Amino acid sequence: MDVYSRHNINISGPIDGQPMVFAHGFGCDQNMWRHVAPRFADRFKVVLFDHAGAGGADPSAYDTNRHTSLHAYADDVLRICRELDLRDVIFVGHSVSAMIGGLAALSAPEIFSKLVFVGPSPRYIDDDGYVGGFTDDDISELLDSLESNYLGWSSVMAPVIMGNPDRPQLGAELTESFCRTDPDIARRFARVTFMSDNRADLPNITTPTLVLQCSNDVIAPVAVGEYVRDSMPNASLVMLQATGHCPNLSAPDETTAAIAAFVAA
Amino acid sequence: MAREDFYAALLDDDAEKLYEQAPCGYLSTTPDGLIIKVNQTFLTLTGYRRDDLVGRRAFADLLTAGGRIYHETHYAPMLRLQGKAREIALDLVRADGSKLPVLVNSVLERLDDGAPAVVRTAVFDATERRAYERELLQAKRRAEESEAHATDLARTLQQTLIPPAPPEIPGLDIAAAYRPAGAGDEVGGDFYDIFELSDGSWVVGLGDVRGKGVQAAVVAALARHTIRAAAVRARQPSEVLRVLNTVLLRDDVDRYCTVVVLFLRRVDNVWEAIVSCGGHAPPLLVRSGRELSAFGEPGTLIGVFDEPELVDTGVTLKAGESLVLTTDGVTEGRRGREFFGESRLAAAVAANCGSAQSIVDGILADVLAFQGGHARDDIAIVVAGVAGVAGV
Numbered sequence: 001m002d003v004y005s006r007h008n009i010n011i012s013g014p015i016d017g018q019p020m021v022f023a024h025g026f027g028c029d030q031n032m033w034r035h036v037a038p039r040f041a042d043r044f045k046v047v048l049f050d051h052a053g054a055g056g057a058d059p060s061a062y063d064t065n066r067h068t069s070l071h072a073y074a075d076d077v078l079r080i081c082r083e084l085d086l087r088d089v090i091f092v093g094h095s096v097s098a099m100i101g102g103l104a105a106l107s108a109p110e111i112f113s114k115l116v117f118v119g120p121s122p123r124y125i126d127d128d129g130y131v132g133g134f135t136d137d138d139i140s141e142l143l144d145s146l147e148s149n150y151l152g153w154s155s156v157m158a159p160v161i162m163g164n165p166d167r168p169q170l171g172a173e174l175t176e177s178f179c180r181t182d183p184d185i186a187r188r189f190a191r192v193t194f195m196s197d198n199r200a201d202l203p204n205i206t207t208p209t210l211v212l213q214c215s216n217d218v219i220a221p222v223a224v225g226e227y228v229r230d231s232m233p234n235a236s237l238v239m240l241q242a243t244g245h246c247p248n249l250s251a252p253d254e255t256t257a258a259i260a261a262f263v264a265a
Numbered sequence: 266m267a268r269e270d271f272y273a274a275l276l277d278d279d280a281e282k283l284y285e286q287a288p289c290g291y292l293s294t295t296p297d298g299l300i301i302k303v304n305q306t307f308l309t310l311t312g313y314r315r316d317d318l319v320g321r322r323a324f325a326d327l328l329t330a331g332g333r334i335y336h337e338t339h340y341a342p343m344l345r346l347q348g349k350a351r352e353i354a355l356d357l358v359r360a361d362g363s364k365l366p367v368l369v370n371s372v373l374e375r376l377d378d379g380a381p382a383v384v385r386t387a388v389f390d391a392t393e394r395r396a397y398e399r400e401l402l403q404a405k406r407r408a409e410e411s412e413a414h415a416t417d418l419a420r421t422l423q424q425t426l427i428p429p430a431p432p433e434i435p436g437l438d439i440a441a442a443y444r445p446a447g448a449g450d451e452v453g454g455d456f457y458d459i460f461e462l463s464d465g466s467w468v469v470g471l472g473d474v475r476g477k478g479v480q481a482a483v484v485a486a487l488a489r490h491t492i493r494a495a496a497v498r499a500r501q502p503s504e505v506l507r508v509l510n511t512v513l514l515r516d517d518v519d520r521y522c523t524v525v526v527l528f529l530r531r532v533d534n535v536w537e538a539i540v541s542c543g544g545h546a547p548p549l550l551v552r553s554g555r556e557l558s559a560f561g562e563p564g565t566l567i568g569v570f571d572e573p574e575l576v577d578t579g580v581t582l583k584a585g586e587s588l589v590l591t592t593d594g595v596t597e598g599r600r601g602r603e604f605f606g607e608s609r610l611a612a613a614v615a616a617n618c619g620s621a622q623s624i625v626d627g628i629l630a631d632v633l634a635f636q637g638g639h640a641r642d643d644i645a646i647v648v649a650g651v652a653g654v655a656g657v
Contacts, residue, residue: 027338031346095338134330141331141356147402148354148395149335194334218325218333243297245337249345250296 001058003083007049007076008056011084013041018113019086020044020263023077025095025119026193029055032094035252036259044090044263049080051097053185062185070096070196074103081111090263092116094248095219096193098228103198105207115209116259119220119245120228122198130199133221139194146186202231209235210262212255216243238262290388296373296381298323298341310367310390312360324386329356329364340371344384348373354395357388366395419452420445422482426456426489431647434467436531438587438652440621442629444644446477446594453643454481454522455592456489460496465531468496470505471647472524472545472567473592484520487512488567492526502526502541503575506567510543513568521568525561525590527649532581536651538588539579543567546596549589549611550580551618551650557611560588587621587650589614591628594644598632605635621648 003009010030020040022033030037030048037046051073053062066072077100081089089112093101098120105112124132125139181189209232213225222239229237238258242251284291290307294300300318308315311327318327325336332355343350349372357365371386423445431439439459446453454474461467470492474484488509495508505526513521523545530537540548544566547559562576582588591610598605609631617627625646633640 025338028342028346032342034346134334138330138334141329142334143331145329145331145335145355148398149339217337219337244341246342246345249342 001060003080006058006061007052007080008058009080009084010048011045012038013044013046015045017043017045018088018090019047019081019084020090020092021047021049021077021081021086023049023091023093023097023101024051024054025093025097026189027095029057031055032246032248033092034249036248036256039252039256040260040263045086047080047084047086051100051189052076053189054181059182064188067188067192069192070100070103070198073097073100073192074107077101077104078108078111081108087111088113090114090116092118092259093120094118095120095245096196099196099198099201102201102205102209106201106205109207112207114263115205115207116212116262117209117228118212118248118255119214119217119225120211121220121224122202122228122231123196124194124219127197130227131221131223133218133224134194139190142190142194143187146183146190199227199231202228203233205232206234210259211235211237212240212247212258213237214240214242214244214247217245219245236262290367290390292318292324292386292388294324294384294386296384298325298384300324301383307388310359310365310388311357314360317360324384327357329358332356340369344371344373345381348375354391354398366391368394419479419482422479422486423452426482426485427645428457428459431459432461434461436652437467437529437536438621438650439469439648440625441647442625442644443646444594444629444633444640446640446643452479452482453477453594454485454520455594455643455645456485457590457645457647458489458492459647459649460493462496467529467649468492468502468505469527469529469590469647469649470496470524471590471592471645472522472543473594473645474520474522476520477643480518481520484513484518484522487516487518488522488524492524496526501577502528502539503564503577506541506543506564506575507573510567510570510573514571518568521566523593524567527588527590529582529649536582537579538582538649539577540588541575541577543573543575546591546593547578549614551587551589551614551624552583553585557614582651584651584653587618587624587648589624589628590647590649592643592645594640594642595628595632595646597642598636598644599641600635600637605632609635621650624648 022037024030024032029050040046050057091101091112098117101115124134126132211225211229229235240247240254242254244250247255285305287306290310291304292300292307293302300322303318325333340350340353351370353369355367355369357367359365368389368391371384373381374383376382427443431441457471459469472488474481491509491512492505495505499505524543525545526541528539540561542561542564547561550558550560561578564575565573596605596607596610613628613631614624617623625648628646
């Protein structure tokens with residue numbers, strides 16, 4: 001299977017433009033960039049994709065045995081960059097994809113020219129002297145919450161999500177289901193995401209990085225964004241007026257402006 | 266009261282009462298989530314005072330931490346992208362710290378220019394429904410565990426039917442393979458065995474019990490042990506099959522099988538091979554410089570007839586010559602309506618006849634590739650040959 005269908009890759013903008021790769025976080029898919037990514041397509045080659053197990057990625061792309069750490073997702077990003085022959089890449093990662101991009105840049109720094117971390121967190125769970133914002137119990141609660149919300153999934157949503165090209169009438173429903181994934185995969189990805197600890201990797205990521213921090217983000221609090229900036233040798237932080245964890249949806253203008261200023265510099 | 270009076274009372278029901286006393290909690294927030302309006306039902310459900318919430322708290326603040334993550338990663342994006350979110354299960358934290366399981370529907374209202382204006386949310390107490398769901402989930406988990414346990418058990422049983430690796434036998438070159446059907450989670454009735462008798466001769470048994478599942482595996486185990494026991498006294502393979510036939514007929518099992526039994530006796534520098542088949546396709550005889558040929562008579566099924574027709578056929582095997590025993594998982598491997606068939610089997614043998622192991626590997630690779638890697642039936646292969654290079 002080619003990389004395009006494996007990761008539901010969508011490319012827009014000038015074919016020879018500098019590539020900007022937008023990566024979505026835990027929960028949804030590339031639709032998260034709907035209001036931001038197109039605004040860069042006038043001068044950048046904009047690459048959108050879905051992580052294995054999410055959105056329109058081919059079901060076979062997800063490997064239960066391999067996707068057990070963020071490194072596997074970072075490997076997927078590198079594979080995309082290599083198979084599309086992307087160089088000088090500006091990687092824009094939302095939420096957990098910030099660390100995924102960081103890990104990718106760590107193992108193949110020559111591919112990346114800049115990183116944009118939107119609401120990053122190198123560790124979500126509190127640790128001795130470090131405040132990530134969550135406890136182990138909170139994460140168990142999240143897993144329960146996922147389970148509860150996916151109750152009706154298997155019979156009702158499965159045929160829609162698994163894709164059914166013979167029945168185009170399902171297309172309308174599909175647009176409503178972009179935040180729904182196979183409950184097993186959602187639970188595994190949640191565990192991989194919220195159990196991750198990439199604090200030790202940050203000092204080794206030398207690619208110039210912009211941290212976009214929302215002012216009231218329960219998932220990635222301000223102190224965590226500052227921790228990321230302070231731990232990286234080449235990072236700056238822009239504080240957004242936007243609140244919540246998804247400024248790409250709630251404040252696309254502000255988010256776009258901040259990214260544009262960074263990539264133009 | 267007259268019907269007209271009812272209507273009048275309903276029409277008089279003022280909007281405020283409809284809102285405050287609605288049979289569900291109701292709240293309005295800014296697009297960012299800050300609560301700007303809340304009804305009495307919601308306050309009663311949660312124990313908060315209006316002043317605690319309005320203009321002070323965001324809806325997400327009232328959720329458990331896990332629920333807040335779900336809210337930020339799923340709920341809020343859904344609301345933004347499709348203007349509504351339905352039947353979301355969350356836990357609200359009441360004023361007294363207790364949790365209230367709720368189901369939540371929200372709609373996002375936009376201004377004329379499309380900018381988000383207000384989020385309206387209806388909250389339903391789901392305490393009993395969620396308790397029921399938890400029971401369902403637990404039952405589902407138990408069912409999944411039981412299934413995993415059963416599969417595990419069946420696999421273990423299956424593994425006991427197959428010797429881990431063919432023994433090293435001086436003068437003989439023996440290799441074998443077993444591959445379960447499907448993704449490896451189906452239990453089949455194929456079995457094989459290779460063992461030595463006290464006089465230094467060797468016995469190979471290979472068979473296929475009809476059907477799949479634990480019942481088939483149990484009969485396969487019985488067949489294998491019976492072959493071992495019967496071989497001790499038997500002078501010919503057909504005698505082993507007759508004993509097995511009697512045992513299966515007497516045993517209260519509704520299963521029959523096809524079996525091939527091969528005796529290998531060393532006579533000076535050559536090996537004498539005697540084969541008897543009980544309803545099983547005869548083995549292929551591989552000899553240098555000659556066409557592959559089926560060796561032996563098919564015979565009748567084992568476990569069906571009181572007097573099975575069984576024939577012993579003998580041949581002398583020289584260095585480099587071998588017999589190929591397979592179950593029908595090989596020849597009946599399917600691609601669409603097409604079978605792998607005997608000619609493909611013969612071709613796989615001919616192309617790989619360097620050693621017993623290379624023949625086994627070649628057959629297995631070809632039949633799996635033919636079926637796109639997904640075996641429809643379980644497959645057992647034993648190749649027994651005389652060590653050394655042909656013609657020496």
